[in-house]
Amino acid sequence: MSGHGHGHGGGHSHGCCECDHEPAERGVEYELYRRIDIEKLQCLNESRDGDGKLVFKPWDQRTDRTKFVESDADEELLFNIPFTGSVKLKGIIIAGEDDESHPAEMRLFKNIPQMSFDDTSREPEQAFRLNRDPLAELEYPTKIARFSNVEHLSIHISRNFGAESTRVYYIGLRGEFTQAHRHEVTICNYEAAANPADHKVESITPQTQFIS
Secondary structure, X not given: OOOOOOOOOOOEEOOOEOOOOOHHHHHHHOOHHHHEOHHHOEEEOEOXXXXXXXXXXXXXXXXXXXXXXXXXXXXXXXEEEEEEEEEEEEEEEEEEOOOOOOEEEEEEEEOOOOOOHHHHHOOOOEEEEOOXXXXXXXXXXXXXXXXXXXXXXXXXXXXXXXXXXXXXXXXXXXXXXXXXXXXXXXXXXHHHOOOHHHOOHHHHHHHHHHHO
C-alpha cells in the first residue's frame, strides 16, 4: 500500500475541542456506531481481517485496549463505513496509543462506497491534523453542511507520528440519524402480491403459438 501519491491540499482543520459535557451525556451523543451496517464495514490495510470493525464500540468501552486495529503494509488505514440510513455527522473522536503509532492525519469522504486507496488522491470533504488522544477526549468537529445526508462515510488515516504501523483503539461518531425509506421494497411487495387473475391467459396465448 506504500508509495501512494496523495494530494494534501487545503481544507485542513487544526483545531479540536475538549467538550465540557458530562461523560454520560457525551456517551448518548456518540451512539452512531449503532447505525453502522457493521457486516458491510470495510477496513483496508488492516493487519488482521475484521479488526477494523472492533473500534466502533460503545462510549464506555472507548479506552478498552483489548480491541483495536493495526495497519499492515504501511501506516495507512481506510475505513469504508455504510450506515443503515442517512446521517448528519457533527463530530469525530479517534483514539490510539500514546506513541508514534497514533494517527496524525484523518481525511473524510462521503458517499463513495467501496472506496480504495487509489480513490484517496481526490480532495476530501474535510481533513484534520490530529493530536495524540489515548483517552478519547478530543472531538474534531465536522463542517456540518458538508456532512448532511451521509449514507456512507470513508475515513482515511493517511499518516501517523512516525511509526511503521498505525494503531487505532476507538472511533466515535456524533450526529443525527434518519431511517432510510425503503421504496424499492414497497414496489417488490406490491408486485409479489399481484393477483394472478389480473394476468389474462388469452393475452399470452398468441405469443406462445408464434414461438412454437
